[in-house]
Structures are given as structure tokens and as C-alpha cells.
Amino acid sequence: MSLFKLALASLLSRKSNALLTIFAIAISVTLLLGVERVSQETRSGFANTISGTDLIVGARSGSVNLLLYSVFHIGNPTNNISWQTYQHWDQSRHIAWTVPIALGDSVRGFPVVGTDQRYFEHFRYGRQQPLQFAAGQPFHIGDAVIGAEVARRLGLSTGDDLVVAHGTGSVSFHEHDDHPLVISGVLERTGTPVDQAVYVHLRDLDMMHGGHAHEPEGDAEHAHDHDHEHADMPPIPGISAFLVGLESRPRAIFLQRELNTYRAEPLTAIMPGTTLQELWRTLSGFERALTVVSAFVLLTGLIGMLTTLLASLRERRREMAVLRSIGAGPRRIFALLISEAIALTIAGMLLGVALLYGLMFALAPWIQQAFGVVVSIGGLTTPEFARLGVVLVAGFLISLIPAWRAYRNSLTDGLSMRI
Amino acid sequence: MTDFSVSVRDLAYTWRGQSKPTLNIDTLTIQHGERIILRGPSGSGKSTLLSLLAGVHDVQDGELHVLGKSLKTMSQSQRDRYRADHMGYIFQQFNLLPFLTVQQNVLLAVEFSRARRERLEKAGVNASQESERLLTSLGIHNQLWHKPASELSVGQQQRVAAARALIGAPEILIADEPTSALDADARDNFLALLKEECGRHNITLIFVTHDASLASHFDRIIELQSINKVALEVHS
Numbered sequence: 001m002s003l004f005k006l007a008l009a010s011l012l013s014r015k016s017n018a019l020l021t022i023f024a025i026a027i028s029v030t031l032l033l034g035v036e037r038v039s040q041e042t043r044s045g046f047a048n049t050i051s052g053t054d055l056i057v058g059a060r061s062g063s064v065n066l067l068l069y070s071v072f073h074i075g076n077p078t079n080n081i082s083w084q085t086y087q088h089w090d091q092s093r094h095i096a097w098t099v100p101i102a103l104g105d106s107v108r109g110f111p112v113v114g115t116d117q118r119y120f121e122h123f124r125y126g127r128q129q130p131l132q133f134a135a136g137q138p139f140h141i142g143d144a145v146i147g148a149e150v151a152r153r154l155g156l157s158t159g160d161d162l163v164v165a166h167g168t169g170s171v172s173f174h175e176h177d178d179h180p181l182v183i184s185g186v187l188e189r190t191g192t193p194v195d196q197a198v199y200v201h202l203r204d205l206d207m208m209h210g211g212h213a214h215e216p217e218g219d220a221e222h223a224h225d226h227d228h229e230h231a232d233m234p235p236i237p238g239i240s241a242f243l244v245g246l247e248s249r250p251r252a253i254f255l256q257r258e259l260n261t262y263r264a265e266p267l268t269a270i271m272p273g274t275t276l277q278e279l280w281r282t283l284s285g286f287e288r289a290l291t292v293v294s295a296f297v298l299l300t301g302l303i304g305m306l307t308t309l310l311a312s313l314r315e316r317r318r319e320m321a322v323l324r325s326i327g328a329g330p331r332r333i334f335a336l337l338i339s340e341a342i343a344l345t346i347a348g349m350l351l352g353v354a355l356l357y358g359l360m361f362a363l364a365p366w367i368q369q370a371f372g373v374v375v376s377i378g379g380l381t382t383p384e385f386a387r388l389g390v391v392l393v394a395g396f397l398i399s400l401i402p403a404w405r406a407y408r409n410s411l412t413d414g415l416s417m418r419i
Numbered sequence: 420m421t422d423f424s425v426s427v428r429d430l431a432y433t434w435r436g437q438s439k440p441t442l443n444i445d446t447l448t449i450q451h452g453e454r455i456i457l458r459g460p461s462g463s464g465k466s467t468l469l470s471l472l473a474g475v476h477d478v479q480d481g482e483l484h485v486l487g488k489s490l491k492t493m494s495q496s497q498r499d500r501y502r503a504d505h506m507g508y509i510f511q512q513f514n515l516l517p518f519l520t521v522q523q524n525v526l527l528a529v530e531f532s533r534a535r536r537e538r539l540e541k542a543g544v545n546a547s548q549e550s551e552r553l554l555t556s557l558g559i560h561n562q563l564w565h566k567p568a569s570e571l572s573v574g575q576q577q578r579v580a581a582a583r584a585l586i587g588a589p590e591i592l593i594a595d596e597p598t599s600a601l602d603a604d605a606r607d608n609f610l611a612l613l614k615e616e617c618g619r620h621n622i623t624l625i626f627v628t629h630d631a632s633l634a635s636h637f638d639r640i641i642e643l644q645s646i647n648k649v650a651l652e653v654h655s
Contacts, residue, residue, distance in 0.1 A: 322514060327504070328531060329499035
């Protein structure tokens with residue numbers, strides 16, 4: 001029987017203490033890795049959400065707020081931009097394209113984005129990937145396009161009817177059921193908030209809210225045919241935000257200033273990348289705080305192990321004397337205690353990693369639902385291994401204390417069994 | 420010197436933090452294969468002498484030879500190995516690791532000592548066979564071999580401890596009041612088995628006891644009081 005096996009057998013005889021110690025270490029390991037993992041995953045998830053858009057413009061508000069509601073559909077726009085202002089900038093020099101976005105409604109908890117065909121043309125995510133249709137095609141007036149997750153969770157496909165509710169709650173008492181839409185297309189999965197949204201035409205959105213309701217709707221043919229001819233007649237009085245693509249990227253900073261100082265209406269223009277950075281700066285303080293907290297939790301776990309091992313030494317003096325009597329030297333006793341602590345630490349680490357993966361599998365759907373960000377569950381990364389290494393080293397260092405104590409005890413006690 | 424199993428000359432030991440020695444013996448010799456009782460009241464330096472014999476503590480003054488080798492010149496780890504190889508030790512009680520099985524407890528002594536392994540090899544038996552033979556001859560039924568040691572009675576535990584001390588035939592067996600927790604029947608039975616096993620391999624038996632009725636089983640009684648000069652001073 002090797003020393004390590006002996007240590008294990010001894011630990012097993014003190015099962016409840018050992019299990020509690022392992023659990024304490026496991027929880028701290030889960031926290032320590034989880035903080036790192038969640039922040040990395042959200043970071044890359046968020047960074048992949050939008051690309052190719054040079055500026056996002058909304059009514060005057062905080063830049064992070066604008067980014068959150070326009071791209072992630074988190075929170076609400078503070079104010080609208082008038083259609084006239086939007087038109088002004090749409091036709092401005094240097095601007096290659098714009099995409100209008102109007103928010104505020106929902107379909108059973110999924111946000112409704114009022115926009116037009118340009119969304120499918122210009123929106124890019126990840127590495128400049130355009131939106132693809134899994135089925136169907138972009139909407140015309142009276143249609144809706146749904147994201148992959150909406151289709152999956154609501155069990156909808158092309159040709160189905162859709163009723164939009166007022167407000168963004170999952171339960172709404174005011175449904176626009178006088179204006180049902182037909183699903184014209186389902187988008188390919190992107191792993192971004194796009195999957196969680198329903199896309200409708202601005203004009204439909206307006207009609208749901210009573211705009212142009214007095215107009216005879218006429219036949220659908222008429223609406224389709226003249227879709228583009230109403231340019232002078234706004235499809236909707238105001239929009240929440242618009243995405244801007246420039247002819248030359250370096251101009252973004254100048255145009256941003258122009259937009260921010262526009263006199264006719266107070267606007268906020270942001271560069272998505274910069275604002276994401278800003279968001280991370282806000283979050284990184286939080287992340288650091290969490291890391292510090294989890295480091296302390298680890299320390300608590302290890303002190304728990306220290307306490308358990310030290311307390312066990314008192315009741316194990318007989319065990320030590322027996323080992324001494326059959327020839328175990330003080331160094332062997334020292335190594336035995338170290339082995340025990342290492343076994344506890346490693347078991348704690350393994351359980352901690354298992355807990356981490358369990359949590360990720362459990363939480364990934366929730367994160368996707370809440371933030372539209374897909375958490376990919378991969379193997380352990382190098383920084384995570386580094387953190388595990390720190391745990392192991394810390395466990396080893398802590399174990400030196402009881403090991404040294406046992407070493408001293410076995411020297412002074414010798415073969416006498418002081419109880 | 421090599422004639423003796425144990426030989427002591429002018430051995431003195433002072434515990435740390437004490438001004439006077441606990442033990443001070445001019446001469447003491449024990450022959451190979453001799454069965455002796457070591458007797459003395461508490462405070463007579465008995466456990467100090469046992470610790471020194473077992474090589475747990477340094478020899479400070481004088482000479483202590485065990486099987487012809489001076490323990491004084493050995494390092495702590497050399498003495499630990501020497502004890503593992505050449506001495507069996509039985510405590511008053513709690514000899515076994517409760518979380519190991521009976522047989523694992525016995526085999527532990529072999530795993531800690533290469534010399535014991537080699538002796539078994541030379542005799543042409545493997546360790547687990549020998550442990551089974553010893554357990555059987557000490558009256559431990561094979562149904563108990565794979566039970567946790569904690570499930571045994573005190574008497575059974577002492578016999579398992581004897582099996583562990585004896586496996587691989589060490590030259591010396593030190594038993595520190597091994598029968599004090601046993602009733603008279605169990606004690607006589609234990610002693611008979613111990614004597615028999617020691618006789619097989621000519622093992623020197625150093626047996627600590629207060630029980631005068633056991634004297635007939637032994638070659639000689641050493642009264643520690645009469646050889647420890649420190650004790651003499653105290654008691655005279």
C-alpha cells in the first residue's frame with residue numbers, strides 16, 4: 001500500500017469531514033473559474049453581436065444605454081428620433097447606408113424590431129457575416145421575419161400568423177390583434193440577440209399604434225407595389241435608433257461629432273466597438289471585485305481544510321504512533337499529511353470543475369434567453385488551468401502547516417500514545 | 420557485542436527542558452532469543468528506555484547497541500529504517516489502523532521494511548501467505564481477515580498486532596504491556612502464542628508488564644528500578 005493510498009484510506013475513515021472540505025474547495029474553485037469563464041464568454045458573445053456598423057444613432061442618452069437597447073434589446077429607448085431627422089442624416093454625404101430601428105413592442109416576450117428591408121441587406125454580425133434566411137424571405141408590408149430562437153421556442157414557421165403585443169413584457173394585456181402579421185421568413189441562427197427578435201416593417205408597426213389607421217388599407221398588392229414610393233410620406237413618425245455605415249471608416253469620428261452637435265434634435269451617436277470597450281471597463285471593476293471575492297472564498301475553503309487537518313491530528317496521535325512503531329519516520333508522517341491535503345485539494349478541484357460545467361449547461365439557455373448571447377461550452381482554457389494551478393499550490397502551501405505540526409508531534413511523541 | 424541482542428553501557432537520557440536525567444544505566448545486556456520481562460513502576464524510565472531501544476530518540480550519552488550496531492551513530496531516518504527492519508512493537512492497545520482491514524494492517528509492516536520482504540523471499544513465502552499463516556496461528560479466523568480492524572475485540576486486536584510485529588521475522592519484539600487490557604484467559608492464550616512464534620525464529624522478546632504472575636513464562640526479569648541509577652536515588 002503506497003503512502004498515497006494510506007492517506008486516502010485514512011481520509012475515507014473521516015468521510016464527513018473530508019467531504020465537507022472537498023465541497024468547500026469545490027465551491028471556491030467553481031467561483032474562481034466561473035467568474036473568469038462568464039466574463040470571457042460574455043465578452044466574446046457581445047463582441048460578436050454587431051460588426052460592420054460604424055455608428056449607432058439614437059435620441060440623446062448614455063452611450064451604453066443606446067448600445068444596449070439598439071443592439072441587445074435590453075432596456076428601453078429614452079426618446080424617439082423624428083423621421084425628418086433620420087431622413088436628413090440618411091441623405092447626408094459620406095453615409096453609405098442606414099438602417100432604421102423602432103422598438104417597444106413584443107411577441108410573447110420576444111422584442112419586436114420595426115425596420116425595413118435594409119436591415120437584412122446591411123446588418124452584419126461576428127466576422128462581417130450577413131443575415132441568412134433558413135426559410136422564406138425578407139418581409140413586405142403585412143409580413144414579419146423571426147429569429148431562429150423565436151421560431152424554435154414559439155414553434156412558428158413561415159406562413160404562420162403572428163400577433164404583436166404592446167410593451168415588452170412577456171404577458172401583455174394589450175395585443176395588436178386587429179393587425180395580425182404573416183411570417184414571411186425565418187432567419188438562420190446567429191448566436192446573437194438577432195435570434196431572439198421579431199422583425200416587422202416600420203409601417204406595420206405604425207399601423208398597430210394607430211398611425212395611418214384612417215387610411216383605407218386597400219389591397220395588399222397596392223401596399224407592396226408602392227412600398228418605395230412613399231418616401232416623402234413617413235412610414236412612422238419616429239424611430240428609436242438607426243445604424244450607420246460609412247463610405248470611409250475614418251470619417252466616423254467626425255460624423256459622430258456632427259451628429260452629437262446636431263441642433264435640430266438632440267442626438268447621441270456611438271461607435272459600437274468603443275462603447276463595448278466602455279461597457280467592459282464598467283464591468284471589469286465588477287469582475288475584479290468578483291475575482292477578489294472568489295479568491296477569498298478559496299482562502300476560506302483552504303482554511304477550512306487547514307482547520308480540519310489540524311483538528312484531526314489530535315485524534316490521530318495513535319495512528320501516528322502506530323505508523324512510527326512500524327518504521328515510518330517523521331518525514332513519512334509529513335508526506336502523509338501533505339498527500340492528504342493534496343488529495344483533498346485535487347478532489348475539490350475536480351468537483352469544482354464538474355460543478356462549473358454543470359452550472360454552464362444549466363445556465364447557458366438562461367443567458368441566451370436573457371442576453372441573446374450564446375455561451376459556448378468548451379474545454380478548460382490556459383488561464384483557467386493557471387487558476388487551478390494556483391489552487392493546487394495554495395493547497396500544498398496550506399498543507400505544510402499541519403504536516404509540520406504532525407512532524408513535530410511525531411518527533412516528540414515518538415511511540416507514546418498521548419491522548 | 421554481536422553476541423548480544425541489546426547491550427547498554429553508561430546510557431543516560433535527559434528530556435528536553437529537564438535538568439536531571441530520567442534514565443541512567445551502567446550496563447544491561449540481553450542475549451539473542453532471550454525472553455525477558457522489563458518491570459518498573461511509572462516514572463522508572465521505562466518508556467524512555469523503550470523509546471531509545473526502538474530508536475525513536477537520540478542516544479545522548481553512553482552506548483546503546485542493538486544487534487551489534489550502535490544506534491548512537493545512526494541518523495533519525497536510519498534508526499526508523501532499523502526499527503522497521505529489525506524490531507516488532509506492540510502497544511498496550513490501539514495497535515491497528517481502524518480504517519484498514521485486518522490483513523492490510525499486518526501487511527503494512529512488510530511494506531515499510533525491505534529487510535522483512537527479503538527475509539520472506541528467502542524463506543520462499545509471499546507476504547500475504549505469511550500474514551495468513553500468522554493470523555491463523557494466532558487464532559484469527561479467516562472470516563475476520565478482510566474486516567476493518569475496528570470491528571475486532573481488544574483481544575483479537577492485540578493478536579493481530581502481534582502478527583504485524585512478527586511478520587518477516589524481526590530479531591527483536593518489544594511488547595509494552597500488551598496484555599493489560601485482556602482478561603486472564605485471553606492473556607494466557609496471547610502469551611502462549613507469542614512465545615511459540617518467537618521461539619520459531621529465535622526472536623528476542625522484551626515484554627513490559629506489571630503482572631508478576633507472568634514471570635514463569637520468561638527467562639529473566641529485569642527490574643528497571645534496580646538498574647536505573649536515577650530511580651535508585653529517588654526511591655532510596
